[in-house]
Amino acid sequence: MSQSDSPPDEAYSALDRLYDDPEARIAALRDSRPPERDVAGQEAVFKALANEDRLRVLETLRESECCGCELQVVLDAPQSTVATHLRKLKKAGLVKSRKKGKWSYYRIADTAVFELLDLARAVQGDA
């Protein structure tokens, strides 16, 4: 993951054999690397989405805002488990919450979340 730890020298020599101008190809490949920030942000989003229970929560919130205890019914899981999932979804910016009395109501933060869910289903569908 860093630069000096275990450089794949073998890979370099592979490129040496593969191209007339390996330096240029290497430079091109390196340039195509996206900024670290972007990648880290994307990873955080996908990590939050990479769990069945959390996906079920999002699909439910698609229909309507829900409070925590309703989501317990949906997931059929204990309160602390549900709360942990909701915290993750919130931290990743996928849902927002508002407090009303002793209830916390959760809702999808951005319509882009719907699109992510739909695309994942589509990709999977014709795999």
Next chain:
Amino acid sequence: MSQSDSPPDEAYSALDRLYDDPEARIAALRDSRPPERDVAGQEAVFKALANEDRLRVLETLRESECCGCELQVVLDAPQSTVATHLRKLKKAGLVKSRKKGKWSYYRIADTAVFELLDLARAVQGDA
């Protein structure tokens, strides 16, 4: 995760207090649950996307098809590590590969993958 293990009876009684007709609400919540297959498929896709190295590979493949040894340069990681990531991407249906001589060339399987990457960046952006 299953039905009989640890039912959140507490949640049921919460709904009892919350609604005039809790049974109806419970039924509605349960009906909103998507088919198990769908959720499992979505999870698989998001799991495959939930890793910085794999995201970097996908961003690189956005530009052009690449062989394994090129991706080693991009990730700056040993061959076995890169191969593991590629296997996962392939199993999730995100990339396809073709073999030419002793090289394997990888490419994005579906333009939906680009959209997923873009959406994740967008969601993250205004979080």
Next chain:
DNA sequence: GAGACATATCGTACCTTTGCGTTTTGTATT
């Protein structure tokens, strides 16, 4: 202010994923 109750947080045992050295497989080249 005491009790009930929805949530949030903490601690931790358990399970999954990752990274990577090593070995194996498949394809050129000599």
Next chain:
DNA sequence: AATACAAAACGCAAAGGTACGATATGTCTC
């Protein structure tokens, strides 16, 4: 057929994520 080499598969230690009981926090009702 021996060598070279890209890629795939195997194996296991280390890291990370999950589930959930227990506990803490905040809010309503009496």
